[in-house]
Amino acid sequence: MKLAERMSRLGTETAFEVLAKARALEAQGREIVHLEIGEPDFDTPKHIIEAACQALHSGYTHYTPSAGIPELRQAIADEISRTRDIPVEMDNVVVTPGAKPIMFYVILALAEPGDEVIYPNPGFPIYESMINFTGAKAVPIPLREEYGFAFDLDEFRKLVTDKTRLIVINSPHNPTGGILPKETLAEIARIAIERDIMVLADEIYDSIMYEGEFHSITAVPGMQERTVILNGFSKTYAMTGWRLGYGVMPKDFAVHITRLMTNSNSCTNAATQMAGIAALKGPQDDVLRMVAAFQERRDVIVAGLNEIPGVSCIMPKGAFYAFPNITATGMKSRALADYLLNEAGVATLSGTSFGAYGEGYLRLSYANSIANINKALAWMDRAIRGL
Numbered sequence: 001m002k003l004a005e006r007m008s009r010l011g012t013e014t015a016f017e018v019l020a021k022a023r024a025l026e027a028q029g030r031e032i033v034h035l036e037i038g039e040p041d042f043d044t045p046k047h048i049i050e051a052a053c054q055a056l057h058s059g060y061t062h063y064t065p066s067a068g069i070p071e072l073r074q075a076i077a078d079e080i081s082r083t084r085d086i087p088v089e090m091d092n093v094v095v096t097p098g099a100k101p102i103m104f105y106v107i108l109a110l111a112e113p114g115d116e117v118i119y120p121n122p123g124f125p126i127y128e129s130m131i132n133f134t135g136a137k138a139v140p141i142p143l144r145e146e147y148g149f150a151f152d153l154d155e156f157r158k159l160v161t162d163k164t165r166l167i168v169i170n171s172p173h174n175p176t177g178g179i180l181p182k183e184t185l186a187e188i189a190r191i192a193i194e195r196d197i198m199v200l201a202d203e204i205y206d207s208i209m210y211e212g213e214f215h216s217i218t219a220v221p222g223m224q225e226r227t228v229i230l231n232g233f234s235k236t237y238a239m240t241g242w243r244l245g246y247g248v249m250p251k252d253f254a255v256h257i258t259r260l261m262t263n264s265n266s267c268t269n270a271a272t273q274m275a276g277i278a279a280l281k282g283p284q285d286d287v288l289r290m291v292a293a294f295q296e297r298r299d300v301i302v303a304g305l306n307e308i309p310g311v312s313c314i315m316p317k318g319a320f321y322a323f324p325n326i327t328a329t330g331m332k333s334r335a336l337a338d339y340l341l342n343e344a345g346v347a348t349l350s351g352t353s354f355g356a357y358g359e360g361y362l363r364l365s366y367a368n369s370i371a372n373i374n375k376a377l378a379w380m381d382r383a384i385r386g387l
C-alpha cells in the first residue's frame with residue numbers, strides 16, 4: 001500500500017506502546033506496577049455518570065451542533081471567564097471529543113510548509129508530531145531542570161523569527177510537572193503581540209496544582225485575541241475515556257475550528273456533553289479530594305525517588321508526573337525504562353518519549369495508589385542498585 005508522504009511525518013504517543021508491553025508481561029503472569037499512563041486512577045464522580053445516563057434516557061442520542069450543545073458551551077464560557085478573569089462568550093468555545101483534537105485542528109489550521117512553530121521539549125509528543133505532519137518546522141524550546149522545567153527566556157527570544165506562526169505552551173506541564181512563571185507568560189505575550197504570533201495554551205492541568213496560583217496567558221491584555229486555550233474534562237474530572245475537551249479562541253477562528261469538527265467528527269457525543277455540564281455546574285468536592293490525594297502521592301514518590309542511588313527529582317508543582325533525573329545511573333533513559341519494566345516490573349516512560357531534550361530523565365505518573373507507588377519505589381531501588 002502506498003501511503004501519502006505526510007504519514008511518514010506523523011509521530012505517536014509512546015505511553016500506549018509501553019502499556020501494551022506491560023500488559024503482555026502481565027499476560028505471562030508477571031506483576032507490573034503501572035506508572036506509565038497519564039490518567040487519574042479515580043473513577044468519574046457519580047453525579048457526572050448519573051447525568052450522562054439521564055441524558056441517554058431522555059433522548060440525547062442524536063447529533064448535536066458541531067461546536068457543541070449551547071448550554072455546555074455557555075457553561076465552559078462562564079468557567080473560563082471566571083477562572084481567567086476574561087470575557088468569554090459561547091461563540092468563543094468549540095467542544096471536541098477529548099482535548100487532543102484541539103491540538104490537531106489548531107496546528108492544522110495555522111501551520112504550513114515554510115512556517116515555524118515553537119513547542120516545549122520535553123513536551124506532550126503530539127505537538128511535535130502534528131507540527132511535522134503539517135510540513136511546518138518544529139522548533140523546540142528546551143525546558144530546563146534548573147528553571148524548575150520552565151525555559152530560559154534568552155534562549156526563547158533567539159528562537160522567534162519572522163517565520164514563527166505559532167507558539168505552543170503547556171502549564172502545568174506534562175511530563176515535568178513544571179509551571180511557567182507569570183513573568184515568563186508576560187514575556188511570551190509581549191513577543192507574540194509584537195510579532196503577531198498565535199499562541200496555543202494547553203491548560204489541561206489547570207486544576208491540578210499544589211502551590212501558587214494558576215496563571216493563564218490570556219489574562220495578559222491583548223492575548224485573548226491571539227490565544228487558543230486547550231482544556232478539557234479528562235484530567236480534572238477523571239474522564240479520560242469519555243472523550244470531552246474544548247478550545248476557547250477568538251470567534252472568527254472558532255468558525256474554522258468548527259469546520260474541522262464538521263469534517264471529522266460531526267459533533268462530540270451528546271450524552272458526554274451533558275455529563276460535562278454536570279461536571280462544571282455540580283459540586284467540586286471530588287476534584288479537591290483527587291488533587292489532595294495526588295499531592296500526598298507526589299510527596300511520597302519524590303521523597304522515594306531521591307533515596308535511589310543515581311536518581312534525583314525536583315518537586316513538581318502541578319499535574320501528576322514526576323520527572324526524575326537519572327543521568328547518574330549511567331544509563332540512557334530508554335534503556336533504563338526498558339530495564340525497569342523487564343527487570344523490576346515497573347512501567348515508566350523514557351524522557352525521550354517527550355522529545356530529544358527528555359534524555360536523562362524518566363516520567364512516572366503518580367496517579368496510582370500509595371501502596372503501588374511504594375511497591376514501585378522498592379522494586380526500582382533494588383533494580384537500580386543491582387546495575
Ligand SMILES: Cc1ncc(COP(=O)(O)O)c(C=O)c1O
Pocket residue numbers: 038097098099100101124170173174202204232233234240244245
Ligand atoms: C498536556 C496534555 N494535553 C492534552 C492532553 C489530551 O487530553 P485528552 O485526553 O482530553 O484528549 C493530555 C493527555 O495526556 C496532556 O497531557
